[in-house]
Amino acid sequence: MTTRRHLIGGAFATAMLLPGALRSIVALGDSSATPRALVDWHSHYVSRAELRYLASRKIAPRVLTAADGSTRLENVTTVSAAAGDPSDIAQSDITARLANLDAHGVQRQLLTHTVAFGFDASLPIEDLRPLYRAFNDELAGVGAKHKDRSLAVAALPTADPKWAAEELARAHRELGFIGGSLPLNAFATLEGARTLAPIFAAAQKHRSHFFIHRGPANAAVPGQPPLVVPTDTNYARWSLISNSHLAAGAITLGLTDFLDPYPDVSVEIIMLGGFLPHLIESIVPAARNNGIADPLAKLRRLYLDPGPYSVRNAEWVALAANKLGADRILFGTDYGVGGGKRGDVGPALDTLDQVLTAEQRQLIYFDNSRALLAAKDLT
Numbered sequence: 001m002t003t004r005r006h007l008i009g010g011a012f013a014t015a016m017l018l019p020g021a022l023r024s025i026v027a028l029g030d031s032s033a034t035p036r037a038l039v040d041w042h043s044h045y046v047s048r049a050e051l052r053y054l055a056s057r058k059i060a061p062r063v064l065t066a067a068d069g070s071t072r073l074e075n076v077t078t079v080s081a082a083a084g085d086p087s088d089i090a091q092s093d094i095t096a097r098l099a100n101l102d103a104h105g106v107q108r109q110l111l112t113h114t115v116a117f118g119f120d121a122s123l124p125i126e127d128l129r130p131l132y133r134a135f136n137d138e139l140a141g142v143g144a145k146h147k148d149r150s151l152a153v154a155a156l157p158t159a160d161p162k163w164a165a166e167e168l169a170r171a172h173r174e175l176g177f178i179g180g181s182l183p184l185n186a187f188a189t190l191e192g193a194r195t196l197a198p199i200f201a202a203a204q205k206h207r208s209h210f211f212i213h214r215g216p217a218n219a220a221v222p223g224q225p226p227l228v229v230p231t232d233t234n235y236a237r238w239s240l241i242s243n244s245h246l247a248a249g250a251i252t253l254g255l256t257d258f259l260d261p262y263p264d265v266s267v268e269i270i271m272l273g274g275f276l277p278h279l280i281e282s283i284v285p286a287a288r289n290n291g292i293a294d295p296l297a298k299l300r301r302l303y304l305d306p307g308p309y310s311v312r313n314a315e316w317v318a319l320a321a322n323k324l325g326a327d328r329i330l331f332g333t334d335y336g337v338g339g340g341k342r343g344d345v346g347p348a349l350d351t352l353d354q355v356l357t358a359e360q361r362q363l364i365y366f367d368n369s370r371a372l373l374a375a376k377d378l379t
Contacts, residue, residue: 036105036349038369039151042211042270042307042332045111045142046092046339049134053127061122063089073338078118078216079185079227080245082238090340094142097336097343098149104346108148111139112181113155114337115213120183125159125218132157133167140175147176151378153211156180159218161195165202172206178376179209184269185216187249189223190256196221200262207264207376212249214242214270246274254299255287266372268303268330272313276304277320300325303372305332310348314355326360330368 051071054063060074064086072086101109113135119128132155143152154171156164164180171177180199187193203210217224225245230237250273253259259267280299287295304324306317310333321329331352335343349365356364373379 034105035107037331037345037365038107039331039373040101040106040109040333040335040345041268041303041330041369042305043097043109043111043335043343044092044114044337044339045139046089046114046336047135047138048091049131049138051089051091053131053134061117061119073117075117076122077227077229078121079225080118080215080242081116082229082234087338088340089338092336092339093341094146096341098146100335100344100346101149104349106345106349108151109335110178110211110332111142111150111152112211112213113139113153115181115183115211115215116337118183118216120158120218121216125157128157129160129163136167136171136175136177140171140177143176152177153209154180156182156199157218158183158186158196159220161198164196165198168199168202168208169206172208178378179203179206179211179266181211181213183215183217184212184249185224185245186221187212187252187258188225188245189248190252190258192217192221192223193252193256193258200259200265203265204262207266209266209372209376210268212253212267212269214246243271243274246271247276247279250274250276250299250302250304251283254302255283255292255295259301264375266303266375267301268305270305270307270332270334271309272304272306272316272320272329273302277316277323280323296324300328303328303330303368305330306348306352307332307334310334311351314351317352318355318360321356321360321364326356326363327368327371329360329364330372331364 051063054061054073055065060076060083062074064072064074071089073089074086075083077083097109136154139152143150154168154177156167168180171180182196186196228241246269250269253267253269259265284295292298304320309316317329333345333348335345353361
């Protein structure tokens with residue numbers, strides 16, 4: 001059985017063949033169709049199920065429908081983001097998504113629930129169970145139609161880890177998913193992470209992949225950051241809050257013993273784990289002084305994806321590749337927030353091409369995806 005330790009060694013990186021659709025592209029001999037990346041590991045899918053449910057609500061979070069039929073999400077402020085004005089939202093357009101991937105030579109996308117909406121913290125568990133199940137079923141339908149172009153992870157609630165573990169097992173067994181998505185703040189502390197042990201125990205059985213996105217967990221999860229709404233320079237302070245939260249989750253998952261019982265579970269943290277790449281040089285010696293023999297190896301159990309930082313913080317991506325290792329970075333773009341036709345993978349590729357070395361691009365665009373897919377017995 002392949003374990004996370006084997007992944008770190010990259011033993012599969014040169015052995016994997018291209019997925020079928022890419023083999024066909026290369027066989028055509030059209031240089032303009034040469035693939036630029038195998039998988040975009042960070043994208044969002046907005047479902048009919050979510051829109052229907054949110055439109056039925058009388059208070060936020062809810063969907064507001066205008067006279068012209070357009071829809072907007074009225075959300076609530078959480079510890080991770082200000083609600084702001086209602087924002088445009090629509091069911092994701094799969095045809096437009098595939099056209100964009102084709103235009104830029106990306107073979108697949110990982111489709112996920114938009115954890116950043118904060119529903120895990122703002123909606124009652126009695127509503128989340130049927131909502132997440134309906135979302136997962138709908139996403140499975142998309143995946144069944146586009147098997148060569150998509151991968152998927154299940155929406156899972158943190159308020160009911162037992163039910164979430166059962167839903168994760170169902171997602172593997174019946175829906176063809178590769179894992180689940182969870183909110184980052186559930187891992188702000190080891191105390192909080194341990195409440196999700198039932199989910200990770202199920203994940204170990206299925207060699208799941210977890211997509212950990214910035215966002216609040218249910219209040220039942222202890223140890224989460226407090227709600228602090230900036231009253232000045234909010235444009236800067238929300239960034240400070242977000243990147244601090246991300247780093248806290250990365251430290252819990254990377255440096256504590258939480259992941260030790262789950263060697264076959266892969267964990268991806270978005271936005272490079274926030275400030276983590278900037279802290280590695282101070283964390284590593286401090287950890288050694290506190291009895292951790294090889295703290296960098298523990299941190300390298302994680303995968304990081306750049307998400308929106310692929311474009312606006314590209315130098316952070318290069319820093320993460322240099323400090324943690326390019327073999328622990330997954331290409332990701334944050335495609336599709338808000339649904340509809342929103343999203344473009346092209347700018348991320350164009351920007352990263354400028355800041356990464358050829359060797360780093362080979363790993364981040366191709367080899368790391370091959371290794372991770374091989375560990376899940378996928379091609």
